[in-house]
Amino acid sequence: MSAVMKHRLFWPLVVLLALILLNTVSRPSFVRITVHDGRLYGSLIDILRNSAPLMLVALGMTLVIATRGIDLSVGAIMAVSGAVALTIIQDSGDPANPAVLAVAIGTAVGAGLVCGLWNGFLISVLGIQPIIATLVLMLAGRGIALLITGGFITTINSDPYKFMAQGYVLGLPFAFYVSLVAIAIVALIERRTALGMLTEAVGINPEASRLAGVRARGIIWGAYAASGLLAGFAGILYSSNIMAADANAAGLYIELDAILAVVLGGTSLAGGTFSIAGTVVGAFTIQTLKSTITFLGVPPAVTPVFMAAVVVVVVLVQSRRFRRFMGRLPARLRTWTSRTPDGAEAAS
Amino acid sequence: MENALPLVQVTGATVRFQSDTALDDVDFRMFAGEVHSLMGENGAGKSTLIKALTGALPLDAGVITLDGRTVQFATPHDAQLAGISTVYQEIDLLPNLTVAENIALGREPRGRLGSIDWPAMRRLAREALADLGLDIDPASVLATHPLAVQQLVAIARAISTDVKVLVLDEPTSSLDFDEVAELFRVIRELKSRGVAILFVSHFLDQVYEICDRITVLRNGRLVGEYLTTELLRIDLVQKMLGRSAAALAARPRLDGYEDPDPSVTLSARGVTVLPGIADADLDLVEGEVLGVAGLLGSGRSELARALTGVDRLEAGIIRIDGQATRLSSPRRALSVGVVYSSENRRTEGLIGELSVLENITLALQAQRGILRRIRSARQRELAASWVEALDIRPPDIDRPVGTLSGGNQQKVLLARLLALSPRVIVLDEPTRGIDVGAKVEIQNLVGELADTGLSVVFISAELEEVLRVGTRVAILQNGRVVDVLPSDGLTTDSLLALVARPEEDES
Numbered sequence: 001m002s003a004v005m006k007h008r009l010f011w012p013l014v015v016l017l018a019l020i021l022l023n024t025v026s027r028p029s030f031v032r033i034t035v036h037d038g039r040l041y042g043s044l045i046d047i048l049r050n051s052a053p054l055m056l057v058a059l060g061m062t063l064v065i066a067t068r069g070i071d072l073s074v075g076a077i078m079a080v081s082g083a084v085a086l087t088i089i090q091d092s093g094d095p096a097n098p099a100v101l102a103v104a105i106g107t108a109v110g111a112g113l114v115c116g117l118w119n120g121f122l123i124s125v126l127g128i129q130p131i132i133a134t135l136v137l138m139l140a141g142r143g144i145a146l147l148i149t150g151g152f153i154t155t156i157n158s159d160p161y162k163f164m165a166q167g168y169v170l171g172l173p174f175a176f177y178v179s180l181v182a183i184a185i186v187a188l189i190e191r192r193t194a195l196g197m198l199t200e201a202v203g204i205n206p207e208a209s210r211l212a213g214v215r216a217r218g219i220i221w222g223a224y225a226a227s228g229l230l231a232g233f234a235g236i237l238y239s240s241n242i243m244a245a246d247a248n249a250a251g252l253y254i255e256l257d258a259i260l261a262v263v264l265g266g267t268s269l270a271g272g273t274f275s276i277a278g279t280v281v282g283a284f285t286i287q288t289l290k291s292t293i294t295f296l297g298v299p300p301a302v303t304p305v306f307m308a309a310v311v312v313v314v315v316l317v318q319s320r321r322f323r324r325f326m327g328r329l330p331a332r333l334r335t336w337t338s339r340t341p342d343g344a345e346a347a348s
Numbered sequence: 349m350e351n352a353l354p355l356v357q358v359t360g361a362t363v364r365f366q367s368d369t370a371l372d373d374v375d376f377r378m379f380a381g382e383v384h385s386l387m388g389e390n391g392a393g394k395s396t397l398i399k400a401l402t403g404a405l406p407l408d409a410g411v412i413t414l415d416g417r418t419v420q421f422a423t424p425h426d427a428q429l430a431g432i433s434t435v436y437q438e439i440d441l442l443p444n445l446t447v448a449e450n451i452a453l454g455r456e457p458r459g460r461l462g463s464i465d466w467p468a469m470r471r472l473a474r475e476a477l478a479d480l481g482l483d484i485d486p487a488s489v490l491a492t493h494p495l496a497v498q499q500l501v502a503i504a505r506a507i508s509t510d511v512k513v514l515v516l517d518e519p520t521s522s523l524d525f526d527e528v529a530e531l532f533r534v535i536r537e538l539k540s541r542g543v544a545i546l547f548v549s550h551f552l553d554q555v556y557e558i559c560d561r562i563t564v565l566r567n568g569r570l571v572g573e574y575l576t577t578e579l580l581r582i583d584l585v586q587k588m589l590g591r592s593a594a595a596l597a598a599r600p601r602l603d604g605y606e607d608p609d610p611s612v613t614l615s616a617r618g619v620t621v622l623p624g625i626a627d628a629d630l631d632l633v634e635g636e637v638l639g640v641a642g643l644l645g646s647g648r649s650e651l652a653r654a655l656t657g658v659d660r661l662e663a664g665i666i667r668i669d670g671q672a673t674r675l676s677s678p679r680r681a682l683s684v685g686v687v688y689s690s691e692n693r694r695t696e697g698l699i700g701e702l703s704v705l706e707n708i709t710l711a712l713q714a715q716r717g718i719l720r721r722i723r724s725a726r727q728r729e730l731a732a733s734w735v736e737a738l739d740i741r742p743p744d745i746d747r748p749v750g751t752l753s754g755g756n757q758q759k760v761l762l763a764r765l766l767a768l769s770p771r772v773i774v775l776d777e778p779t780r781g782i783d784v785g786a787k788v789e790i791q792n793l794v795g796e797l798a799d800t801g802l803s804v805v806f807i808s809a810e811l812e813e814v815l816r817v818g819t820r821v822a823i824l825q826n827g828r829v830v831d832v833l834p835s836d837g838l839t840t841d842s843l844l845a846l847v848a849r850p851e852e853d854e855s
Contacts, residue, residue: 197710210679213682
């Protein structure tokens with residue numbers, strides 16, 4: 001049992017299951033899954049579907065955080081990617097043509113990759129602190145997106161495009177498959193090659209890694225490029241969901257959700273050892289938390305407060321130090337009360 | 349002063365880490381106004397006892413009394429409030445703050461409204477430094493001072509509180525002769541004020557010079573407490589190691605063996621990286637250990653870094669097997685078989701949170717590239733064979749390397765470099781801060797490596813060690829190699845005279 005409890009995924013999973021349990025108790029229909037036309041419906045399925053953009057962004061964020069960095073620009077990159085894709089589709093005049101869609105998606109994801117390469121250049125070559133370097137695109141990116149859409153919210157009508165976020169394959173949402181494929185590719189690249197270990201080495205001790213002959217610059221640059229690329233895909237999914245490119249709303253605050261998902265998954269912001277599986281659980285936890293808020297009927301005005309309170313509890317439950325502190329609390333209270341004001345020690 | 353009652357009394361101290369007992373029922377005492385030394389090999393429990401005494405680690409059993417009162421420290425801060433201050437081996441100051449801020453950190457003098465009283469803080473710092481006889485501007489940034497001065501600032505910080513017990517953990521490992529003398533003057537001053545000083549050092553000379561009493565630990569148990577004047581050195585070493593001193597003798601060198609045609613593997617001409625080294629020449633022969641001796645600031649580490657591609661050359665040329673080679677990065681140097689082990693094991697050597705396995709395979713994997721990952725089974729086999737070959741303890745390749753003792757960490761670093769099958773290995777202070785037993789092991793290992801044809805550059809501040817390990821000794825002064833001599837004709841004293849002789853005028 002203690003071996004199970006010591007597993008790094010134990011507490012993240014406990015938190016996720018507790019959230020699902022909370023919802024189920026307050027409203028049993030939460031876990032109900034129904035079948036219509038061979039498709040599954042229900043709150044849990046919604047979570048699988050809606051978590052896809054966050055999942056992609058959080059995967060990229062995991063790699064960046066492992067190098068001891070941070071990427072604040074992911075939300076803005078989503079906006080750029082959505083704007084590029086929808087502008088190309090709208091301008092083509094043939095929104096259902098697969099070739100047009102392929103070009104649009106390819107260009108949009110390419111734009112995300114370019115944004116990531118820019119971040120990586122600032123950080124790994126010019127040596128700018130990650131939080132400052134990515135702040136540039138975080139602010140400028142939405143401006144670029146507005147420039148691309150000409151200041152409007154571009155909307156399109158394209159069934160194949162809509163399919164990506166809203167379609168179903170074999171009874172499950174297509175977006176969920178996108179998540180799965182992304183998780184599999186990232187996990188394979190990190191753990192089947194030496195990239196994962198070298199990334200951890202660079203994140204923990206960049207100078208020692210350099211002296212050991214690790215190409216620290218390339219690894220850091222690559223992490224930001226991957227983050228930009230994944231944010232590009234997330235931007236496609238987001239715009240496909242609302243069938244519009246909204247430069248101001250696309251991916252707003254998703255960088256914070258993604259950072260939180262990574263931390264909930266047990267990866268330290270101080271860099272170093274990371275867990276892809278942890279991030280996956282973390283992203284599902286955040287999405288479940290958002291559904292919980294809707295499901296429990298929390299008034300929109302107090303949503304941020306509710307979210308913040310839950311996050312504090314969740315983070316505390318996962319903190320080993322806090323758990324140890326709580327475990328020792330009774331003993332501490334006893335010694336504290338036994339210290340009388342005149343300094344006499346009570347017999348122990 | 350009443351000396352009958354100890355100031356600090358530790359009884360039955362026991363600390364366990366899971367199944368390992370790091371400290372087993374140890375008694376320890378210190379009197380006011382004495383300098384006490386704690387001796388033992390790595391893993392003997394010295395650090396554990398210090399940590400328990402200074403509140404960094406809780407005791408599983410046992411009692412600590414201070415001034416006759418039972419005390420329990422939950423944090424180092426509690427211990428400090430009670431009058432127990434510590435200066436650790438790895439300087440734990442903040443390099444980006446000023447000297448004054450470092451000295452006053454955590455107990456800054458407050459003005460009205462709780463704001464920091466800067467003039468008072470600088471005054472406090474200046475007084476603390478004056479106590480040590482140091483002339484350092486309290487407003488200067490700490491990082492602008494050399495390591496030795498930073499160490500003295502750390503001590504100034506420790507004694508500027510109302511200190512009863514001062515713990516100095518390897519305080520002299522980065523100080524030169526004059527600075528050690530300066531430190532000893534301060535220690536004697538504090539001693540005369542009735543402070544109990546715990547002086548932990550692996551320099552036996554210094555222990556015998558400054559300490560009144562010695563407590564010896566071995567394998568987490570107390571061996572005994574002795575007056576320094578009544579304990580012969582040879583007995584001390586025996587008690588620390590639990591084996592006879594004869595077993596400690598260094599591996600005999602192959603006398604009279606002279607390669608008929610010594611081939612030069614690495615030759616450096618006019619190597620310059622200012623301000624550390626200027627116009628240094630060096631030839632390294634196959635299968636030799638070249639000792640490098642020089643005072644602090646003579647450019648020892650800078651030379652090592654220049655030879656191994658860590659710092660870029662501003663001028664000069666390096667030839668490997670007669671071929672001019674530009675070592676533009678450590679990666680490039682590694683690829684031609686020139687490897688470097690830094691004097692700063694933790695910051696520039698090991699990846700603390702990664703396992704022994706990952707640390708050993710890191711450089712080899714980096715050479716192979718990201719895509720050609722070494723198979724897991726092969727990685728384990730490789731790491732296990734190095735752990736066995738170098739006798740790394742505990743022999744657990746999945747353990748985070750940061751939890752190993754200093755000597756074993758050094759061996760892991762060596763394993764990483766040796767796994768690359770290098771031709772030239774540059775070791776900068778490989779035995780710093782590690783105990784006598786591991787030190788001899790590493791010295792012997794260096795000799796064995798040279799016997800297999802490897803060229804070794806061995807840098808150490810301890811002249812005796814340079815002589816013992818090196819077949820030849822290069823003498824550094826002001827960033828230049830002024831002499832290269834065979835070590836057979838040298839004694840520690842004659843080498844010291846060469847190293848410390850005043851600079852000759854160009855003639």
